[in-house]
């Protein structure tokens with residue numbers, strides 16, 4: 687019955703979260719530490735056999751970028767964003783192909799703004815994130 691107010695509450699929590707992420711991201715770029723050179727606990731990107739469709743995404747840590755820009759909506763399913771662990775929501779999308787999904791993410795789709803609002807992300811970074819999301823969702 688108070689669906690509306692819990693949505694409002696969740697939305698404001700997310701805004702705070704998004705701000706924090708944004709400030710953190712600014713901090714990082716100030717020190718010149720690009721996301722791809724950030725020390726990650728998982729050395730997966732270098733050791734994994736690169737099965738990526740596009741060589742452009744090699745060396746980009748899609749997971750870290752996802753956490754910084756996309757999970758704000760895709761973790762909890764804000765505004766009906768397909769949750770990362772919701773295989774049923776992703777199956778028909780994955781069927782469209784990673785390239786088409788990357789285009790949706792770059793251009794935006796319905797409630798999702800272009801690049802999830804992160805216009806500072808390059809198309810290659812978005813492609814790497816979408817590849818990561820698709821890997822998680824299938």
Ligand code: HEC
Pocket residue numbers: 752755756757758759760764765766767768779786787788790791795796797798799801802803804807812815816819
């Ligand atoms: C403001 C919330 C929000 C953020 C932030 C956000 N998304 Fe989304 N995303 C959505 C919503 C809502 C949909 C569902 C759109 C639809 O199908 O109507 C969606 C759908 C998608 C899809 C499926 C597109 C399709 O064609 O079905 C992909 C891929 C995606 N998002 C990637 C990303 C990536 C990558 C980021 C981070 C750069 C991101 N999203 C950030 C809300 C968001």
